[in-house]
Amino acid sequence: MADDGLLVNFEIPQGTLATKSVLRGGPWSERRRIRQQENYHTKKRLRDTNTHIDSELLEYVGTGTNHESKRRKTSPASEAKVHAKPFGGPKPYHITASPREPRTGAVDKPIISSLFSSNPESKTTFDDKPIDPNAEPVEPSNAPLSKELLNFTTLGLTPAIAAHLTSKLAISAPTSIQRAAIPTLLNSDEDAFIQAETGSGKTLAYLLPIVQRIMALSRPKSDAEDGIARNSGLFAIILAPTRELSKQISVVLESLLRRAHWIVAGAVLGGESKKSEKARIRKGFNILVATPGRLADHLEHTEALDTSSVRWLVLDEGDRLVELGFEDDIKKIISKLDFRLHKSQGKVLESLPKKRVTILCSATMRTDVERLGTISLKDAAHIAADPTHTDPSSESNPNGTQVEKKFSVPSQLKQSYVIVPAKLRLVTLIASLKRAFIRCKTTTKVIVFVSCADSVDFHFQALTRNESNDSTIQADATKEAEKEKDKWRSKNDFKAKARASQQPNVELGTSANSPSLSTDSQQVSVFRLHGSLQQSLRTSTLQAFSKSSNPSLLLCTDIASRGLDLPDVDRIIEYDPAFSREEHLHRVGRTARAGNEGAATIFLQPGCEEGYVDVLKAERGDLGAVNLRGMTAEAVLRAGFPTVTQNAGRPRKNVEELQPWEVLATDFQLAVERWALAEPGVLEAARRAFQSHIRAYATHVKDERQWFDMKQLHLGHLAKAFALRDRPGSVNVPGLRVSAGKVKADRKQAGGGAKSAKKSDNDGQGGEDADIAEARRKMSRMGRSTGGASEFNLA
Numbered sequence: 017m018a019d020d021g022l023l024v025n026f027e028i029p030q031g032t033l034a035t036k037s038v039l040r041g042g043p044w045s046e047r048r049r050i051r052q053q054e055n056y057h058t059k060k061r062l063r064d065t066n067t068h069i070d071s072e073l074l075e076y077v078g079t080g081t082n083h084e085s086k087r088r089k090t091s092p093a094s095e096a097k098v099h100a101k102p103f104g105g106p107k108p109y110h111i112t113a114s115p116r117e118p119r120t121g122a123v124d125k126p127i128i129s130s131l132f133s134s135n136p137e138s139k140t141t142f143d144d145k146p147i148d149p150n151a152e153p154v155e156p157s158n159a160p161l162s163k164e165l166l167n168f169t170t171l172g173l174t175p176a177i178a179a180h181l182t183s184k185l186a187i188s189a190p191t192s193i194q195r196a197a198i199p200t201l202l203n204s205d206e207d208a209f210i211q212a213e214t215g216s217g218k219t220l221a222y223l224l225p226i227v228q229r230i231m232a233l234s235r236p237k238s239d240a241e242d243g244i245a246r247n248s249g250l251f252a253i254i255l256a257p258t259r260e261l262s263k264q265i266s267v268v269l270e271s272l273l274r275r276a277h278w279i280v281a282g283a284v285l286g287g288e289s290k291k292s293e294k295a296r297i298r299k300g301f302n303i304l305v306a307t308p309g310r311l312a313d314h315l316e317h318t319e320a321l322d323t324s325s326v327r328w329l330v331l332d333e334g335d336r337l338v339e340l341g342f343e344d345d346i347k348k349i350i351s352k353l354d355f356r357l358h359k360s361q362g363k364v365l366e367s368l369p370k371k372r373v374t375i376l377c378s379a380t381m382r383t384d385v386e387r388l389g390t391i392s393l394k395d396a397a398h399i400a401a402d403p404t405h406t407d408p409s410s411e412s413n414p415n416g417t418q419v420e421k422k423f424s425v426p427s428q429l430k431q432s433y434v435i436v437p438a439k440l441r442l443v444t445l446i447a448s449l450k451r452a453f454i455r456c457k458t459t460t461k462v463i464v465f466v467s468c469a470d471s472v473d474f475h476f477q478a479l480t481r482n483e484s485n486d487s488t489i490q491a492d493a494t495k496e497a498e499k500e501k502d503k504w505r506s507k508n509d510f511k512a513k514a515r516a517s518q519q520p521n522v523e524l525g526t527s528a529n530s531p532s533l534s535t536d537s538q539q540v541s542v543f544r545l546h547g548s549l550q551q552s553l554r555t556s557t558l559q560a561f562s563k564s565s566n567p568s569l570l571l572c573t574d575i576a577s578r579g580l581d582l583p584d585v586d587r588i589i590e591y592d593p594a595f596s597r598e599e600h601l602h603r604v605g606r607t608a609r610a611g612n613e614g615a616a617t618i619f620l621q622p623g624c625e626e627g628y629v630d631v632l633k634a635e636r637g638d639l640g641a642v643n644l645r646g647m648t649a650e651a652v653l654r655a656g657f658p659t660v661t662q663n664a665g666r667p668r669k670n671v672e673e674l675q676p677w678e679v680l681a682t683d684f685q686l687a688v689e690r691w692a693l694a695e696p697g698v699l700e701a702a703r704r705a706f707q708s709h710i711r712a713y714a715t716h717v718k719d720e721r722q723w724f725d726m727k728q729l730h731l732g733h734l735a736k737a738f739a740l741r742d743r744p745g746s747v748n749v750p751g752l753r754v755s756a757g758k759v760k761a762d763r764k765q766a767g768g769g770a771k772s773a774k775k776s777d778n779d780g781q782g783g784e785d786a787d788i789a790e791a792r793r794k795m796s797r798m799g800r801s802t803g804g805a806s807e808f809n810l811a
């Protein structure tokens with residue numbers, strides 16, 4: 017029926033695993049002979065059931081070596097449980113090995129447990145109502161408006177710029193936020209706070225008025241003649257939190273300036289040589305895009321950087337700027353700009369604002385943005401996409417402007433949540449990716465968000481592993497298990513720890529093909545991205561993902577959640593839920609941009625995490641009935657691991673060859689587990705990922721810990737999702753890949769929400785510390801000591 021690797025769906029005849037009789041009396045050699053005979057017959061009976069049981073499992077459930085059976089106090093039958101209540105489907109029986117408490121002095125043995133047993137039940141009731149195919153499609157909320165009704169010239173842009181937008185950028189009508197922002201920024205010198213949902217075109221909303229007003233400063237009389245030059249002064253500074261986002265803004269700006277080649281824009285982003293940046297600054301820029309740290313540095317040390325004529329300071333992704341700890345840099349920048357403007361006594365430049373205008377941009381609104389507003393804005397206008405859309409929770413910010421607390425996802429986004437027991441997470445992820453790539457006819461791009469860099473690396477390896485080695489690995493499984501035992505024996509060896517910490521990572525590229533997701537007719541490429549990669553790699557990886565003509569998957573941390581405008585992304589999978597609701601909104605906002613369609617799926621575990629479904633429902637309001645669906649893991653697995661008859665693309669096979677989805681999923685899981693066991697580098701990556709994942713889990717913002725509660729995590733089950741057969745308590749990977757300073761910044765970055773939650777805590781002690789302490793407690797229970805990996809590899 018099945019090959020060697022399968023361990024589910026076989027029936028165990030009564031008495032197969034009967035308890036052994038206890039032998040007393042007689043010579044010891046006779047007792048030993050009888051026990052050996054009994055072992056032999058037990059093995060034979062199991063073989064005679066006409067089923068194939070995974071050999072590793074067989075050994076584990078009690079027919080292993082004499083050494084093992086001698087060592088055990090409990091009988092084999094008491095360790096093997098026969099579960100008559102499987103996960104969904106017909107009622108096959110599963111044999112699972114129940115985890116045992118570690119014995120002092122004994123070598124821990126790997127645990128192989130069935131995927132489909134002992135899983136917690138979901139309390140969520142799923143709406144089985146099929147989607148009405150004739151239902152009216154939902155109007156996109158971030159799409160351009162009808163060009164018959166409105167175009168850019170009616171908003172006050174010059175015909176030349178409007179024509180350039182149409183011919184070079186294929187943009188002919190403004191979006192709602194552009195309709196609201198462009199006239200205000202063209203005609204007034206007030207500070208502004210631009211708030212609109214993801215993918216609504218906020219970048220052009222502030223760039224277009226700035227470019228037009230600089231172009232109007234001194235137009236060239238003819239095409240042959242230039243107006244202002246690059247050394248005429250720096251008029252606008254745009255700050256963005258990440259280098260990726262700054263680069264992206266630079267690209268959009270450059271494309272606009274093709275219409276005004278005499279205006280020169282540049283970028284100082286860090287990660288490049290300061291010397292070459294200084295040389296470019298000396299030549300002069302009219303518009304500068306920068307990351308705050310690098311700009312503050314240049315303002316301090318580069319004399320040639322003259323900011324006396326700066327008339328715009330744009331803070332893009334304001335909340336992220338604060339979250340990443342740039343508040344002090346921004347204060348420094350603002351005070352330097354104020355001082356130099358004061359010294360120049362505000363040179364009058366016709367068409368430019370009389371004073372410096374600060375524009376703060378964000379898709380979400382929270383305390384961080386309000387604080388940044390207090391630092392940077394004065395009497396700011398609040399520009400929202402739809403001014404009629406006010407929320408009862410709106411309140412005044414410290415500048416007296418009305419701010420909208422409510423923020424939602426683009427209306428056309430199709431959202432779903434899957435309730436997945438911890439053990440099934442990996443196979444369900446694979447199933448949902450297989451489904452996404454097989455279903456699509458054209459190039460599709462999927463982004464999978466996970467909580468930490470180590471988890472990105474492990475899943476990248478798992479998805480790109482060479483499956484053709486699986487059979488060799490299976491044949492060598494016993495040998496590898498022995499090797500593994502040796503490694504476990506030496507795990508307390510200091511030298512081994514030191515060696516491991518010196519080479520914590522296998523050499524990994526940032527892109528590769530995925531045999532697990534590819535089919536005969538289409539290759540799927542996988543990319544990985546996180547903050548621990550070198551900047552040049554990050555840039556090239558993003559470019560390669562954007563330009564890839566294959567169906568592609570980007571595995572990443574929240575480093576890719578903000579502002580990035582990657583083309584053709586059709587699906588977001590939040591494999592690990594975001595640390596805060598705002599972050600979740602930014603993540604799902606990488607799809608369904610500018611009126612395009614998109615889908616987003618979040619993985620939640622049964623138990624307290626299911627409470628998050630209400631947050632999703634509240635987020636969608638009335639549209640939830642159409643655009644929010646709940647699914648069981650079983651439904652996703654059935655779709656992703658289809659039996660032969662379900663798989664319409666392949667020729668129909670004999671009935672005997674049909675394999676249920678549970679078997680295919682188990683097959684996949686066992687293959688990944690064996691692969692991890694067989695390769696020491698991979699095993700370490702899996703353990704590291706598991707460890708970092710748990711630590712990262714503790715950084716959910718305080719308000720959301722009712723749904724993401726460390727105490728309710730089942731570590732043993734979770735370990736299976738990282739292909740580990742280890743007892744959680746024995747996972748203790750020493751060594752950190754990032755420096756302490758970087759980790760501090762990373763924690764700030766990824767746990768920013770937690771940080772703000774802590775601030776809002778009245779007693780200031782707050783849940784963050786308590787939860788991190790809980791993570792530590794859990795980890796120390798897991799590993800007795802945290803073994804140097806005392807921080808999160810989050811970035």
Ligand SMILES: Nc1ncnc2c1ncn2[C@@H]1O[C@H](COP(=O)(O)OP(=O)(O)OP(=O)(O)O)[C@@H](O)[C@H]1O
Nearest residue numbers: 160189190191214215216217218219379579581610
């Ligand atoms: N008027 C328009 N018509 C069509 N497409 C547009 C228009 N304005 C912007 N876009 C496109 O919409 C996409 C999203 O724009 P942008 O990155 O500025 O969104 P955003 O609001 O800043 O999103 P986020 O909050 O995620 O950063 C870009 O690909 C951009 O080219």
